[in-house]
Amino acid sequence: MSRNITLSIFRYNPNIPGDTPRMQDYKLEEYSGMTLFVALNEIREKQDPTLMFDFVCRAAICGSCAMLINGRPGLACKTLTKNLPSRFTLMPLPVFKLIGDLSVDTGTWFRNLQVRTESWIHTNKKFDPNALEVRMSNETAEAIYEPERCIECGCCVATCITANIREDFIGATGINRVSRFLIDPRDERTDREYFEVVGNEDGAFGCVGLMACDDYCPMEVPLQKQLALVRRKMAAAGLKLDLKGMKIS
Amino acid sequence: MSAKHTHITDVVVVGAGLAAERSAIEAASAGLNVIILSLVPPRRSHSTAAQGGMQASLGNAAMAKGDNPQIHFEDTVKGSDWGCDQEVAKMFTETVPIMIRQLDYWGVPWNRVVAGKKKLPSGLEVEDTKDKEGLITARDFGGVAKWRCCYTSDGTGHTVQFVVDTVVCKMGITVHDRMEAISLIHDGETCLGVVARCLRTGDLNVYLAKSTVIATGGAGRLYAASTNAVINEGTGGAIALNTGLVPLGNMEAVQFHPTGMPPVWILMTEGARGDGGYLLDKNLHRFMPDYEPKKKELASRDVVSRRMIQHIRAGYGVESKYAPQHLWLDIRHLGRKWVWTNLREIATIAMNFNGLDPAKDLVPVLPTQHYTMGGIRTNKHGFAYGLKGLFAIGEAACWDLHGFNRLGGNSLAETVTAGYLVGIQLAKYTLGATQKFDYKLVEGFVKKEEERIKNLISGKNGKENVWEIRAAAQNAMMDHVHIFRTGKSLQEGVAKLQELYKRSLKIGLRSSGQGANPELAQALRMPGMIRTSLCIAYGALMRTESRGSHFREDFPKRDDVNWLKRTLAYWKEGADLPTLDYEPVACPYMPPGDRGYGEATAPAKGK
Numbered sequence: 001m002s003r004n005i006t007l008s009i010f011r012y013n014p015n016i017p018g019d020t021p022r023m024q025d026y027k028l029e030e031y032s033g034m035t036l037f038v039a040l041n042e043i044r045e046k047q048d049p050t051l052m053f054d055f056v057c058r059a060a061i062c063g064s065c066a067m068l069i070n071g072r073p074g075l076a077c078k079t080l081t082k083n084l085p086s087r088f089t090l091m092p093l094p095v096f097k098l099i100g101d102l103s104v105d106t107g108t109w110f111r112n113l114q115v116r117t118e119s120w121i122h123t124n125k126k127f128d129p130n131a132l133e134v135r136m137s138n139e140t141a142e143a144i145y146e147p148e149r150c151i152e153c154g155c156c157v158a159t160c161i162t163a164n165i166r167e168d169f170i171g172a173t174g175i176n177r178v179s180r181f182l183i184d185p186r187d188e189r190t191d192r193e194y195f196e197v198v199g200n201e202d203g204a205f206g207c208v209g210l211m212a213c214d215d216y217c218p219m220e221v222p223l224q225k226q227l228a229l230v231r232r233k234m235a236a237a238g239l240k241l242d243l244k245g246m247k248i249s
Numbered sequence: 250m251s252a253k254h255t256h257i258t259d260v261v262v263v264g265a266g267l268a269a270e271r272s273a274i275e276a277a278s279a280g281l282n283v284i285i286l287s288l289v290p291p292r293r294s295h296s297t298a299a300q301g302g303m304q305a306s307l308g309n310a311a312m313a314k315g316d317n318p319q320i321h322f323e324d325t326v327k328g329s330d331w332g333c334d335q336e337v338a339k340m341f342t343e344t345v346p347i348m349i350r351q352l353d354y355w356g357v358p359w360n361r362v363v364a365g366k367k368k369l370p371s372g373l374e375v376e377d378t379k380d381k382e383g384l385i386t387a388r389d390f391g392g393v394a395k396w397r398c399c400y401t402s403d404g405t406g407h408t409v410q411f412v413v414d415t416v417v418c419k420m421g422i423t424v425h426d427r428m429e430a431i432s433l434i435h436d437g438e439t440c441l442g443v444v445a446r447c448l449r450t451g452d453l454n455v456y457l458a459k460s461t462v463i464a465t466g467g468a469g470r471l472y473a474a475s476t477n478a479v480i481n482e483g484t485g486g487a488i489a490l491n492t493g494l495v496p497l498g499n500m501e502a503v504q505f506h507p508t509g510m511p512p513v514w515i516l517m518t519e520g521a522r523g524d525g526g527y528l529l530d531k532n533l534h535r536f537m538p539d540y541e542p543k544k545k546e547l548a549s550r551d552v553v554s555r556r557m558i559q560h561i562r563a564g565y566g567v568e569s570k571y572a573p574q575h576l577w578l579d580i581r582h583l584g585r586k587w588v589w590t591n592l593r594e595i596a597t598i599a600m601n602f603n604g605l606d607p608a609k610d611l612v613p614v615l616p617t618q619h620y621t622m623g624g625i626r627t628n629k630h631g632f633a634y635g636l637k638g639l640f641a642i643g644e645a646a647c648w649d650l651h652g653f654n655r656l657g658g659n660s661l662a663e664t665v666t667a668g669y670l671v672g673i674q675l676a677k678y679t680l681g682a683t684q685k686f687d688y689k690l691v692e693g694f695v696k697k698e699e700e701r702i703k704n705l706i707s708g709k710n711g712k713e714n715v716w717e718i719r720a721a722a723q724n725a726m727m728d729h730v731h732i733f734r735t736g737k738s739l740q741e742g743v744a745k746l747q748e749l750y751k752r753s754l755k756i757g758l759r760s761s762g763q764g765a766n767p768e769l770a771q772a773l774r775m776p777g778m779i780r781t782s783l784c785i786a787y788g789a790l791m792r793t794e795s796r797g798s799h800f801r802e803d804f805p806k807r808d809d810v811n812w813l814k815r816t817l818a819y820w821k822e823g824a825d826l827p828t829l830d831y832e833p834v835a836c837p838y839m840p841p842g843d844r845g846y847g848e849a850t851a852p853a854k855g856k
């Protein structure tokens with residue numbers, strides 16, 4: 001049952017003077033249930049201790065380990081090698097800054113995204129420690145949880161044409177993040193205020209709607225639905241910009 | 250080399266998980282400058298992996314009626330097997346409902362009460378009343394008298410960490426991710442900050458602060474099989490221990506969760522049993538009611554884990570491709586809709602890693618290392634013992650909310666509550682403190698780390714292989730310091746670890762160690778990791794009683810006469826074993842008694 005597999009891995013450490021980008025082959029004996037998490041660690045521990053990659057949860061919930069697996073973005077920790085050909089490539093995600101080999105800097109990118117899109121609840125209410133929570137229907141809570149499930153892995157960004165050519169584009173994840181606040185009754189921003197944040201070519205209008213992102217989201221966040229929601233709201237808000245501060249529904 | 254960058258701030262927080270960020274928010278709100286350091290971006294911290302929920306006595310759900318902080322307190326103390334600090338448990342249970350509501354105000358989409366009659370999997374009929382509709386609901390969890398585990402589906406840690414991080418972003422708190430603290434700077438009395446290694450470039454950085462907070466999470470990866478993230482190597486505790494002045498408390502108290510999923514040991518949340526799931530043996534018999542007639546699958550974790558191993562030892566384990574011996578988790582009867590809505594993350598995990606659909610398939614489970622009750626010992630305000638200006642919170646700390654067994658859902662709740670309560674104290678302390686500048690002292694600490702790095706690269710001390718030592722140490726913990734412990738086996742474990750410790754001082758790299766080299770990172774951690782393992786193993790050897798998760802087959806009873814005390818482990822320079830000290834555990838509100846479940850209550854049924 002066991003077969004030999006060859007991982008052809010992108011190598012380049014920009015912090016080592018004189019290092020140059022190249023592909024390097026590693027051979028392994030595959031065994032049942034082997035994931036790329038297991039395979040890459042085995043390579044690091046037995047063959048090449050310099051190999052850089054990122055894993056945290058190894059359970060497909062933290063978003064650390066996205067890479068191009070045989071050309072397609074995906075989470076390495078949940079990828080079983082048996083679903084890949086006996087020889088395949090691993091490359092770092094494009095768009096994000098390379099740290100070394102398969103490791104990219106998604107952290108800085110996503111923090112910038114949060115700050116630029118002001119992704120936090122905007123409210124004028126003060127927190128009252130003695131009051132009960134504001135009531136909300138369970139349906140609304142579940143609707144917010146849906147886009148909130150994004151783990152910021154960057155797969156949708158890596159696969160997006162716009163993000164690959166337009167440096168400041170916030171990507172499907174960014175638009176999805178905004179949608180999460182848009183449907184949250186606790187956020188008091190008007191559509192006009194949202195428009196100022198995402199009603200532009202780096203936001204909702206930069207998206208060309210080909211939906212490559214939707215196919216590659218490992219969390220199956222309904223990107224198509226959330227993107228459509230934001231685009232619709234922003235288009236409407238754009239038309240009615242003169243009606244200052246009105247909520248459009 | 251010398252430190253590339255020196256950063257001066259009021260507060261440096263080591264860690265960016267929930268405990269860390271919540272305390273940073275409190276300190277920043279008091280007007281202090283705060284820098285957060287983390288191995289990974291905050292939203293990848295292990296807190297995001299928490300599934301089940303957070304305990305708070307809101308009393309909204311039908312099965313939560315009449316709940317209050319006092320009942321939560323009693324559950325916590327019983328769960329801890331009277332090992333916890335009762336004053337801490339009091340503060341905690343009284344504050345946590347406010348924390349849940351504040352998280353709601355910040356944006357956590359807590360699941361809500363839906364009014365109406367419901368039939369539970371147990372057959373019981375309950376009714377959620379109209380007056381509670383739309384308030385935060387709760388699910389059942391192990392070892393509790395009321396339903397009080399607040400949740401968002403089974404992604405509670407994710408939503409809570411993301412929302413707390415939105416506040417950090419909003420406040421503009423500085424985060425240096427991929428920055429690993431590798432030693433504490435101190436003058437024997439006061440902590441002055443940390444030396445950190447950048448995991449992007451490999452450069453050493455110095456952080457000087459009036460207050461240093463350690464919130465580095467658990468140490469599960471000291472074991473070969475753990476539900477913890479791979480970054481949970483207990484380095485925060487290790488660098489504190491390394492000072493020789495700061496003790497680790499109760500390190501022998503290690504929690505094994507009943508339902509890790511082999512062969513990858515990813516957690517199947519307790520929510521699965523909380524929502525009505527069963528444990529089955531090789532005959533597909535539901536065995537827990539035989540052992541624990543009252544609480545069944547929902548006795549505390551230490552008890553369920555022991556009962557499972559006991560049942561396997563009695564010959565009822567399943568042999569399969571997943572593990573040589575395991576049991577089954579059965580949630581099929583909850584229905585497809587429930588499984589794929591309320592237990593969706595674990596359903597996805599079972600599908601991803603074992604190709605199993607829990608709505609129709611049984612899922613293999615086995616008790617797995619899960620939580621570190623012990624940690625940097627602090628007082629009830631979060632001040633670490635031994636050094637001024639040093640604080641610890643969250644799983645890295647022994648604030649001592651959990652004693653010898655943590656209740657499910659009490660840990661996430663602890664992170665934010667301690668973050669808040671300790672945050673207030675820390676801010677107060679910092680506002681009154683003056684910054685100590687002693688550049689010669691600082692330089693000395695940097696030199697020491699440079700020296701270690703140089704020697705690892707040159708192989709001056711030896712050529713031991715770091716990965717081999719790590720694997721051997723992890724296996725020693727599995728073989729000798731697991732659920733069932735005996736003096737003889739612990740003694741062997743200690744000896745093995747001592748040997749490995751000596752070897753860890755002779756590690757030499759096989760690679761050049763240039764840049765953010767991963768082999769060097771591991772090599773720098775290794776001696777500290779084994780010291781911590783020795784604190785666990787040696788603490789367990791010396792504690793000749795059974796309490797909570799610490800179970801000695803040769804001393805199977807709790808011994809309140811001799812052991813109502815907390816272990817404090819110190820590491821003296823040049824030693825190869827920790828020095829153990831003890832302090833009394835006071836029980837001002839609830840004297841030691843019967844837990845209502847477990848071996849002392851329902852003696853093992855000879856099956």
Ligand SMILES: Cc1cc2nc3c(=O)[nH]c(=O)nc-3n(C[C@H](O)[C@H](O)[C@H](O)COP(=O)(O)OP(=O)(O)OC[C@H]3O[C@@H](n4cnc5c(N)ncnc54)[C@H](O)[C@@H]3O)c2cc1C
Nearest residue numbers: 264265266267268288296301302430466643644658660661
């Ligand atoms: C799979 C799983 C599920 C769980 N589910 C639940 C649950 O449902 N309910 C519950 O109450 N509890 C649960 N727990 C326990 C709970 O999640 C953790 O105890 C809690 O989240 C720990 O939070 P923390 O802030 O202390 O640490 P963490 O969230 O682990 O954060 C630690 C931080 O420290 C950083 N760090 C570590 N070392 C260093 C260093 N040397 N230098 C710089 N930074 C460092 C890391 O980068 C990270 O940011 C679960 C645990 C696991 C493993």
Ligand code: SF4
Nearest residue numbers: 160207208210211213
């Ligand atoms: S649909 Fe929009 S966000 Fe998604 S890949 Fe296409 S351009 Fe990018």
Ligand code: SF4
Nearest residue numbers: 150151153154156217
């Ligand atoms: S939307 Fe999906 S693909 Fe994009 S970052 Fe989030 S989880 Fe990843």
Ligand code: FES
Nearest residue numbers: 056058062063077
């Ligand atoms: S390691 Fe967390 S998603 Fe892969």
